[in-house]
Amino acid sequence: MAADVALSVPAAEEAPFGDVRSAARPAKPWRPPTDETPVVRRTLIGIALVFLGFVLFLPLVAVFVEALRGGVALYWAAITEPDALAAVQLTLLVAVIAVPVNLVFGVAAAWAIAKYEFRGKSLLTTLIDLPFSVSPVISGLVFVLLFGAQGFFGPWLQSTGVQIIFAVPGLVLATLFVTFPFVARELIPLMQEQGTGDEEAALSLGASGWQAFRLVTLPNVKWALLYGVLLCNARAMGEFGAVSVVSGHIRGLTNTMPLHVEILYNEYAFSAAFAVASLLALLSLVTLAAKSILEWRYAQDIAATRGRGH
Amino acid sequence: MDIRIERIAKTFDRYPALNDISLDIRSGELVALLGPSGSGKTTLLRLIAGLEQPSAGRVWFGAEDASSLTIQERNVGFVFQHYALFKHMTVLDNIGFGLRVRPSGRRPAKAEIRRRAEALLDLVQLSDLGRRFPAQLSGGQRQRVALARALAIEPRVLLLDEPFGALDAKVRKDLRRWLREIHDRTGHTTVFVTHDQEEAMELADRVVVMSNGRIEQVGSADEIYDAPASPFVFSFIGASNALPIRIAGGQALLDGTVLDLPPLAERDGEARLYLRPHDLAVVDAGEGTIIGTVAAVRRTSGHRLVELAIGSAGDRVEVEVPASRAVSAGEQLAVKPLRWRIYRDTNAQALAA
Amino acid sequence: MVAAALSGPFRKPSILPGFGLTLGLTLAWLGTIVLIPLAALVLKSAGLGWEAFGTLVTDPRTISALKLSFGAALVAATINLVFGLLLAWVLVRYRFPGRRLIDAFIDLPFALPTAVAGIALTALYAPNGWIGQFLAPLGIKVAYTPLGVVVALVFVSLPFIVRTVEPVLAEIDREVEEAAASLGANRRQTVFGVVLPTLMPALLTGYALALARAVGEYGSVIFIAGNIPYVSEIAPLLIVIRLEEFNYAGATAVAAVMLAISFVMLLVINLIQAWSRRRFGDGR
Numbered sequence: 001m002a003a004d005v006a007l008s009v010p011a012a013e014e015a016p017f018g019d020v021r022s023a024a025r026p027a028k029p030w031r032p033p034t035d036e037t038p039v040v041r042r043t044l045i046g047i048a049l050v051f052l053g054f055v056l057f058l059p060l061v062a063v064f065v066e067a068l069r070g071g072v073a074l075y076w077a078a079i080t081e082p083d084a085l086a087a088v089q090l091t092l093l094v095a096v097i098a099v100p101v102n103l104v105f106g107v108a109a110a111w112a113i114a115k116y117e118f119r120g121k122s123l124l125t126t127l128i129d130l131p132f133s134v135s136p137v138i139s140g141l142v143f144v145l146l147f148g149a150q151g152f153f154g155p156w157l158q159s160t161g162v163q164i165i166f167a168v169p170g171l172v173l174a175t176l177f178v179t180f181p182f183v184a185r186e187l188i189p190l191m192q193e194q195g196t197g198d199e200e201a202a203l204s205l206g207a208s209g210w211q212a213f214r215l216v217t218l219p220n221v222k223w224a225l226l227y228g229v230l231l232c233n234a235r236a237m238g239e240f241g242a243v244s245v246v247s248g249h250i251r252g253l254t255n256t257m258p259l260h261v262e263i264l265y266n267e268y269a270f271s272a273a274f275a276v277a278s279l280l281a282l283l284s285l286v287t288l289a290a291k292s293i294l295e296w297r298y299a300q301d302i303a304a305t306r307g308r309g310h
Numbered sequence: 311m312d313i314r315i316e317r318i319a320k321t322f323d324r325y326p327a328l329n330d331i332s333l334d335i336r337s338g339e340l341v342a343l344l345g346p347s348g349s350g351k352t353t354l355l356r357l358i359a360g361l362e363q364p365s366a367g368r369v370w371f372g373a374e375d376a377s378s379l380t381i382q383e384r385n386v387g388f389v390f391q392h393y394a395l396f397k398h399m400t401v402l403d404n405i406g407f408g409l410r411v412r413p414s415g416r417r418p419a420k421a422e423i424r425r426r427a428e429a430l431l432d433l434v435q436l437s438d439l440g441r442r443f444p445a446q447l448s449g450g451q452r453q454r455v456a457l458a459r460a461l462a463i464e465p466r467v468l469l470l471d472e473p474f475g476a477l478d479a480k481v482r483k484d485l486r487r488w489l490r491e492i493h494d495r496t497g498h499t500t501v502f503v504t505h506d507q508e509e510a511m512e513l514a515d516r517v518v519v520m521s522n523g524r525i526e527q528v529g530s531a532d533e534i535y536d537a538p539a540s541p542f543v544f545s546f547i548g549a550s551n552a553l554p555i556r557i558a559g560g561q562a563l564l565d566g567t568v569l570d571l572p573p574l575a576e577r578d579g580e581a582r583l584y585l586r587p588h589d590l591a592v593v594d595a596g597e598g599t600i601i602g603t604v605a606a607v608r609r610t611s612g613h614r615l616v617e618l619a620i621g622s623a624g625d626r627v628e629v630e631v632p633a634s635r636a637v638s639a640g641e642q643l644a645v646k647p648l649r650w651r652i653y654r655d656t657n658a659q660a661l662a663a
Numbered sequence: 664m665v666a667a668a669l670s671g672p673f674r675k676p677s678i679l680p681g682f683g684l685t686l687g688l689t690l691a692w693l694g695t696i697v698l699i700p701l702a703a704l705v706l707k708s709a710g711l712g713w714e715a716f717g718t719l720v721t722d723p724r725t726i727s728a729l730k731l732s733f734g735a736a737l738v739a740a741t742i743n744l745v746f747g748l749l750l751a752w753v754l755v756r757y758r759f760p761g762r763r764l765i766d767a768f769i770d771l772p773f774a775l776p777t778a779v780a781g782i783a784l785t786a787l788y789a790p791n792g793w794i795g796q797f798l799a800p801l802g803i804k805v806a807y808t809p810l811g812v813v814v815a816l817v818f819v820s821l822p823f824i825v826r827t828v829e830p831v832l833a834e835i836d837r838e839v840e841e842a843a844a845s846l847g848a849n850r851r852q853t854v855f856g857v858v859l860p861t862l863m864p865a866l867l868t869g870y871a872l873a874l875a876r877a878v879g880e881y882g883s884v885i886f887i888a889g890n891i892p893y894v895s896e897i898a899p900l901l902i903v904i905r906l907e908e909f910n911y912a913g914a915t916a917v918a919a920v921m922l923a924i925s926f927v928m929l930l931v932i933n934l935i936q937a938w939s940r941r942r943f944g945d946g947r
Contacts, residue, residue: 029801118674135879142700210682238776408846
């Protein structure tokens with residue numbers, strides 16, 4: 001083998017040097033230069049866990065404990081009482097309307113924004129995100145200003161006998177507003193990253209535009225789409241501020257579950273309030289679980305850029 | 311500062327990355343660690359720097375055992391493959407970083423840091439770009455800044471990991487020459503990692519050829535090209551052909567015919583004959599020549615590359631012939647080795663690429 | 664750049680069909696659900712006239728509600744700036760049992776309806792609540808005070824900073840930290856001098872997002888705040904109160920101010936990202 005590989009080390013030099021060093025400096029466990037010391041690491045993890053425990057975990061536990069405080073029978077009574085059932089039904093109805101509508105819109109918006117270059121594109125993207133930055137109360141208020149008794153279309157609506165505010169259409173509109181961006185914002189970055197190559201290939205092979213979308217685009221984004229729908233649904237069912245403004249709080253008629261929780265709570269029916277709240281908490285846990293499973297299994301298919309909040 | 315690597319081994323999760331490596335690097339020398347990916351060359355460089363801890367063995371800087379020093383204490387200039395510039399700092403702030411983070415006793419004054427950073431910027435010929443951010447520089451410029459930053463701490467040794475790997479061919483050639491000039495001016499002991507044999511041969515005083523966590527050969531460009539110590543080195547450096555032969559009574563037999571080679575001092579048995587395309591001469595067919603059928607002819611810039619199918623097994627051999635000589639496929643051609651190496655088959659099996 | 668964009672065609676040609684359909688649908692729907700309603704708010708407040716608008720906005724109760732909403736949001740976002748960074752760091756850099764579960768749990772405030780969060784936090788921090796009963800003897804009142812507002816806003820805005828910082832932190836090349844160490848920087852110098860500045864655009868973006876969310880938050884706050892005018896009454900609640908009084912002008916005026924704040928925040932976020940793209944050559 002190589003002649004230049006030298007093993008010779010001057011013995012006279014090595015011995016004292018090596019010994020002095022190892023004596024003066026007891027070998028501490030080596031750690032990569034990009035790691036913190038174990039003490040620092042454990043302290044940081046500890047602080048993080050304590051903080052999360054107090055801020056996130058305890059409130060969640062509190063919901064379930066308070067819900068069951070009065071016993072299972074009371075819990076069951078609270079969630080099967082007619083007003084509660086009506087609230088559940090209404091919540092489901094609102095979600096069943098709002099989610100598919102925003103799904104269609106979200107896909108259309110993502111297609112237009114991700115697959116083409118046109119002027120004003122970034123402005124359009126910003127506008128789609130706008131409902132996230134608006135207070136939920138304002139999201140409700142704007143519809144009162146449009147369709148309320150004193151609103152722009154109020155007199156006209158009254159003359160035709162259509163009621164929007166303090167009725168189901170108002171709830172749906174407010175929910176559509178607050179859940180507007182969810183699907184689009186999950187799809188846009190991913191579809192932008194995927195580019196137009198696949199679709200162009202499909203067209204060159206003779207597919208129609210619709211076939212290209214159905215057979216190429218949709219399978220490419222299905223998990224991200226599901227992800228967006230999941231978040232959209234959670235928000236649609238859980239929205240409080242916006243629907244509170246347009247609902248009028250009519251029991252059995254315009255009370256969604258979150259509003260029902262509020263009414264019970266303000267009537268000091270705490271256990272009942274927490275019982276209904278626990279259903280919503282369960283929904284959020286299911287959403288989180290489904291979301292995490294999607295993220296763990298299909299991370300590449302979901303996220304082009306994950307990072308901004310919802 | 312000379313570097314002595316003494317019986318270093320490194321294991322990652324029980325997978326050995328380096329196997330009992332020893333190497334002496336002389337003060338002021340420019341040494342290349344050359345090998346394919348996975349050969350352990352980058353690991354060796356990171357061990358010298360102190361970015362990794364060896365499983366066994368020691369690293370000496372001069373008479374000092376550097377093994378127990380942290381990377382901060384080792385005072386090495388390390389240039390990363392992707393430059394690792396601090397993107398929120400200007401070029402000048404990047405270069406001055408190593409001086410700014412010194413403990414207050416050894417930290418130069420602000421004006422002095424600035425002066426030194428500017429001097430280094432001049433050295434790497436980027437004098438006007440000090441106020442720019444890394445994102446505003448080209449790849450070659452970033453590489454120069456990374457080098458200036460490493461030089462700013464007055465390192466005892468300079469270590470570069472694939473310094474030109476991410477650059478395009480033209481810039482790469484220019485920077486190669488320029489790095490040599492800088493080295494000759496500053497005189498730092500320099501070790502760089504590369505998988506590009508031309509780069510290693512052109513730039514380095516000595517080349518360390520590595521494979522599978524071992525050193526295959528250490529030598530000058532001439533030594534590793536003209537006298538490769540192993541079939542791996544032969545086939546990794548430059549173009550090569552290998553033919554299976556049998557040695558019997560000091561003679562080499564190819565497919566049963568005796569080749570016209572000087573008597574061999576080798577034991578009888580299987581072996582491999584290693585040949586470079588330009589060390590084969592086309593001759594008239596005769597005793598001891600290698601005869602094959604032309605399978606393909608390719609024109610390159612200076613000559614023709616002829617692919618010969620040899621013997622019953624149809625082993626392929628590439629021969630370089632002058633462009634003026636017309637060769638067509640199907641033709642019979644006889645060649646004679648001008649220079650060659652023979653390695654025992656056991657080695658060749660394991661190592662020939 | 665701008666001139667070229669303006670003089671160029673409206674869109675680059677593409678062989679993919681459906682541009683007109685999808686863009687038309689997008690604009691129509693965006694207009695119907697978002698833009699026209701928001702325009703109604705702007706119109707309505709413009710219709711008030713400057714003087715009336717000024718009087719409504721400078722009403723002491725309005726001022727104190729806006730101050731509380733904005734002030735508490737600032738405090739909450741700042742608390743989350745520290746803890747959000749810490750959480751992102753721990754979740755990205757360290758491996759420990761349950762890490763993935765905790766990472767998934769961070770999104771709870773996005774998924775949990777705000778009203779549920781509100782009553783749960785109140786159950787914890789009321790003077791006789793789980794935590795409140797231990798704080799009360801110390802003279803610390805959380806629920807029904809501005810402090811309660813901060814607690815609720817910390818809850819709802821927690822994920823923003825964690826989720827903005829996490830991907831950027833995960834993408835930081837370890838080589839950069841190794842480079843700092845090789846240049847002699849100790850761990851503290853590397854973290855504060857190299858890593859944190861790199862995270863700065865993400866931190867600022869997350870901070871602005873958290874702030875925007877917290878300023879407008881309603882559901883989680885109203886239960887814990889106690890809603891005492893001039894003390895713990897937030898601006899969104901004041902809008903609701905004015906509406907219930909059929910004082911549409913009053914509601915509109917407060918809403919217009921808050922909408923303006925939202926727009927400013929949005930602008931700030933976009934400016935941060937544009938600045939970061941220019942300087943660092945990417946979107947973070």
